[in-house]
Amino acid sequence: MTSRTARHEQWMRRALAVAASTPLETAALDVPVGAVVLDSDGRELAAARNEREAGADPTAHAEVLALRAAAADRGEWRLAGCTLVVTLEPCPMCAGAAWAAQVARVVYGAADLKAWCESQLARHEQYVVEHLEDMPEVRDWVLPS
Numbered sequence: 737m738t739s740r741t742a743r744h745e746q747w748m749r750r751a752l753a754v755a756a757s758t759p760l761e762t763a764a765l766d767v768p769v770g771a772v773v774l775d776s777d778g779r780e781l782a783a784a785r786n787e788r789e790a791g792a793d794p795t796a797h798a799e800v801l802a803l804r805a806a807a808a809d810r811g812e813w814r815l816a817g818c819t820l821v822v823t824l825e826p827c828p829m830c831a832g833a834a835w836a837a838q839v840a841r842v843v844y845g846a847a848d849l850k851a852w853c854e855s856q857l858a859r860h861e862q863y864v865v866e867h868l869e870d871m872p873e874v875r876d877w878v879l880p881s
């Protein structure tokens with residue numbers, strides 16, 4: 737049986753491969769971030785990389801694109817039980833999208849002090865404790881480079 741940490745590292749390797757697939761012509765523009773969404777059985781629903789510059793879309797972060805594709809795969813916006821794996825700590829928009837999609841957990845590689853996902857999730861969690869449902873579990877520093 738695969739341990740939880742080994743699964744997270746396996747998923748992070750997949751997200752790193754997605755990040756590395758950024759086309760060379762956009763690599764200099766788009767930060768090479770990769771994201772993968774897995775269902776509760778660990779089956780990959782979707783994968784995406786940053787396309788903000790390539791698509792001239794301010795919301796085209798890897799996490800948002802992967803969450804959208806996973807929701808399309810499932811045919812519903814709720815991604816309960818799913819895991820979002822991303823190579824870089826999500827920004828506030830992506831942390832909010834993960835929360836809105838009701839993912840069970842967020843696994844990220846390198847911390848991004850500029851993005852402060854954990855504090856965003858903590859802020860959401862405080863709100864959730866008072867008003868809403870459970871927050872996703874966060875696993876950080878998986879395969880930091």
Ligand SMILES: [Zn+2]
Nearest residue numbers: 797827829830
């Ligand atoms: Zn983002």
